[in-house]
Amino acid sequence: MNIDTSTFNSIYSTYKEPALKHRRFKHQDIDSLLRVHKNNGTLAIDQIGKSFEGRAIYEVAFGKGEKKVMLWSQMHGDEPTATMALFDLFNFLEGKQDGYEEIRKLLNDKLEIHFIPMLNPDGAERYQRRTAQGIDMNRDARAGQTVEGALLRARAQAIKPQYGFNLHDQSIYYNVPGTKNPVTISLLAPAFNEPREINSVRENAMKIAGGMNEILQKYIPDAVAKYDDTYTPRGFGDNFQSWDASTVLIESGGMKGDPEKQEIRKLNFIIILNALVQIAEGSYAQFDKQQYEDIPFNASQLHDIVIRNITISSDSTSFKTDLAIRRNETTIGRDFFVRGKIEDIGDLKESIGYEEIDVEGLQFIPAKTSTVTISNVAQLTTQQSFDLLKQGFMAVQVKEVGATKEKALHNLPIHLFTQTNFYLPITADFGGMANFFIGDKSGNLKYAVMNGYLIDLTKGLDNSTLLKNRVN
Structure with missing residues (x-):
C-alpha cells in the first residue's frame, strides 16, 4: 500500500x-x-x-x-x-x-x-x-x-x-x-x-x-x-x-x-x-x-543565536569575538518563561544559530534601567516597550504584578522587576544573562539581545517572535 x-x-x-x-x-x-x-x-x-x-x-x-x-x-x-x-x-x-x-x-x-x-x-x-x-x-x-x-x-x-x-x-x-x-x-x-x-x-x-x-x-x-x-x-x-x-x-x-x-x-x-x-x-x-x-549521527553545534565578530570593550582592553546564546525554559503551570544566557564565547566558527548575525564593526553596549516606575504591567504596551528599547532601556520597575504566578508572565520586549534593583550586565560573561545592546562606537543602537531574544531595532517588532518573560 x-x-x-x-x-x-x-x-x-x-x-x-x-x-x-x-x-x-x-x-x-x-x-x-x-x-x-x-x-x-x-x-x-x-x-x-x-x-x-x-x-x-x-x-x-x-x-x-x-x-x-x-x-x-x-x-x-x-x-x-x-x-x-x-x-x-x-x-x-x-x-x-x-x-x-x-x-x-x-x-x-x-x-x-x-x-x-x-x-x-x-x-x-x-x-x-x-x-x-x-x-x-x-x-x-x-x-x-x-x-x-x-x-x-x-x-x-x-x-x-x-x-x-x-x-x-x-x-x-x-x-x-x-x-x-x-x-x-x-x-x-x-x-x-x-x-x-x-x-x-x-x-x-x-x-x-x-x-x-x-x-x-x-x-x-x-x-x-x-x-x-x-x-x-x-x-x-x-x-x-x-x-x-x-x-x-x-x-x-x-x-x-x-x-x-x-x-x-x-x-x-x-x-x-x-x-x-x-x-x-x-x-x-x-x-x-x-x-x-547512512543516516548521520546527531551533532551538537546549534544555539538559539550566534553573534559573530562583536567587539567587547572595558576600561583597558578591547577584543573581537563570537557569542553563542541559548534560552532555558522554566515551567509555571501550563505556561513558561525563558532565561537567555551566554552559552559560549570565543572562536565559534563551527557553531550554528537558529538566528545568526555578523556584527563586524559593532560593539557590545550595556543596557540601562529606566528611571520611570509604572504601577502595573497593563500600563505598558508592546510598542512602548519597544520604544524604550530603542532608547537603550531594557528594564522598568513595576509596583504591582498580580495575585497569581501566571500574572507574573508577560510577552513584552522588556524586563519588568519589582525589587529595588535589577542587575543588567556591564560586559559579556560566559554563563551570564544575555541582556545587552549592539551598536556602533557612537552609541547608535542596532540590535537588542533581550533575555536571549534577538531584536532588530531598525525594524518594527517581529510579531512572529513570541517572547516568554516574567516579572522579576
Missing part, C-alpha cells in the same frame, strides 16, 4: 486532535480525551496501573492481528510531542466512511497494537523529565525501581511484542552534521548488547527506521539524524530490543518557527502510521539496513 504525502496530509488535517494545542498539557487533559474514546467503542482502553502519586496510566489497544506492536510515549514528562500525535492517530483509527477504510482494515486485521500514551503523568504534571521519585524512568528497565517503569516492563512481558516504538523529545540544539539544519527527527535502532551487534531483530528495526527516513526526506530533507547508539543496559529501548521486539526510538527535535512542536507532531503521526502500515504488510523488508546506517 503506497500512501503519498498528499494523502498523509489530508488524513492528518482531518484527524488532528484540537484539544491538544500546546506542549504543557496535563494528565487530566488526556484522561478526559480517553474517556471520550472509550465511549466511542472502537479502541479498547484500560487502566493498567497508577503512577507513584496515584494518577491513572492507560493502555489503548486496537486490532486483532498476529503481529503485536507496543508504543509508549512521555516516559519523560517534558517530552510530549509524540503523545499529541498518538491522540491524532486514535482519532484516525476511529474514523468511518472517509475513504481510508482500507488502511484501518489492514491495521486491524494484521496487527494487535498497544499504546501507552502518557507513561509518566507525575512528570507531565510538573513538565519535568523525571518521575515524582526523581528517577529517570528510561534508566529503570533493569531494576524497576519506579512503579511506572515496572509497569512498562510487566506489560512487555505480558504482551510479548514483536515490534516496539519508544517515543521521546530530544534537545532542540542538535544539528545534522555538515549542515546548519536543526535535527527535526532522530531515529535509532537501539543496541541490544555492548558490541552493538546486528541480529535479525535489530536489523528489522533498522529497516523500519529506513522506511521512516524515506518519507521524512519528503517533508524535511536533510533534517533527520541518528541518536547515539551506545548500549545502555538500563534503557528501555535497548532492553526491548533484547526482548526480541524490533524497536525504533523516535526523538522529536527542533524546527525553526515551531516552538510548540505542532509541525513535528504531524511528522510523528505520519511516520508512525506509515511504519504501522509497513509492519502490517511486511513491506519494511524492502529497505536495507545500510539505508539506516
Whole structure:
C-alpha cells in the first residue's frame, strides 16, 4: 500500500486532535480525551496501573492481528510531542466512511497494537523529565525501581511484542552534521548488547527506521539524524530490543518557527502510521539496513543565536569575538518563561544559530534601567516597550504584578522587576544573562539581545517572535 504525502496530509488535517494545542498539557487533559474514546467503542482502553502519586496510566489497544506492536510515549514528562500525535492517530483509527477504510482494515486485521500514551503523568504534571521519585524512568528497565517503569516492563512481558516504538523529545540544539539544519527527527535502532551487534531483530528495526527516513526526506530533507547508539543496559529501548521486539526510538527535535512542536507532531503521526502500515504488510523488508546506517549521527553545534565578530570593550582592553546564546525554559503551570544566557564565547566558527548575525564593526553596549516606575504591567504596551528599547532601556520597575504566578508572565520586549534593583550586565560573561545592546562606537543602537531574544531595532517588532518573560 503506497500512501503519498498528499494523502498523509489530508488524513492528518482531518484527524488532528484540537484539544491538544500546546506542549504543557496535563494528565487530566488526556484522561478526559480517553474517556471520550472509550465511549466511542472502537479502541479498547484500560487502566493498567497508577503512577507513584496515584494518577491513572492507560493502555489503548486496537486490532486483532498476529503481529503485536507496543508504543509508549512521555516516559519523560517534558517530552510530549509524540503523545499529541498518538491522540491524532486514535482519532484516525476511529474514523468511518472517509475513504481510508482500507488502511484501518489492514491495521486491524494484521496487527494487535498497544499504546501507552502518557507513561509518566507525575512528570507531565510538573513538565519535568523525571518521575515524582526523581528517577529517570528510561534508566529503570533493569531494576524497576519506579512503579511506572515496572509497569512498562510487566506489560512487555505480558504482551510479548514483536515490534516496539519508544517515543521521546530530544534537545532542540542538535544539528545534522555538515549542515546548519536543526535535527527535526532522530531515529535509532537501539543496541541490544555492548558490541552493538546486528541480529535479525535489530536489523528489522533498522529497516523500519529506513522506511521512516524515506518519507521524512519528503517533508524535511536533510533534517533527520541518528541518536547515539551506545548500549545502555538500563534503557528501555535497548532492553526491548533484547526482548526480541524490533524497536525504533523516535526523538522529536527542533524546527525553526515551531516552538510548540505542532509541525513535528504531524511528522510523528505520519511516520508512525506509515511504519504501522509497513509492519502490517511486511513491506519494511524492502529497505536495507545500510539505508539506516547512512543516516548521520546527531551533532551538537546549534544555539538559539550566534553573534559573530562583536567587539567587547572595558576600561583597558578591547577584543573581537563570537557569542553563542541559548534560552532555558522554566515551567509555571501550563505556561513558561525563558532565561537567555551566554552559552559560549570565543572562536565559534563551527557553531550554528537558529538566528545568526555578523556584527563586524559593532560593539557590545550595556543596557540601562529606566528611571520611570509604572504601577502595573497593563500600563505598558508592546510598542512602548519597544520604544524604550530603542532608547537603550531594557528594564522598568513595576509596583504591582498580580495575585497569581501566571500574572507574573508577560510577552513584552522588556524586563519588568519589582525589587529595588535589577542587575543588567556591564560586559559579556560566559554563563551570564544575555541582556545587552549592539551598536556602533557612537552609541547608535542596532540590535537588542533581550533575555536571549534577538531584536532588530531598525525594524518594527517581529510579531512572529513570541517572547516568554516574567516579572522579576
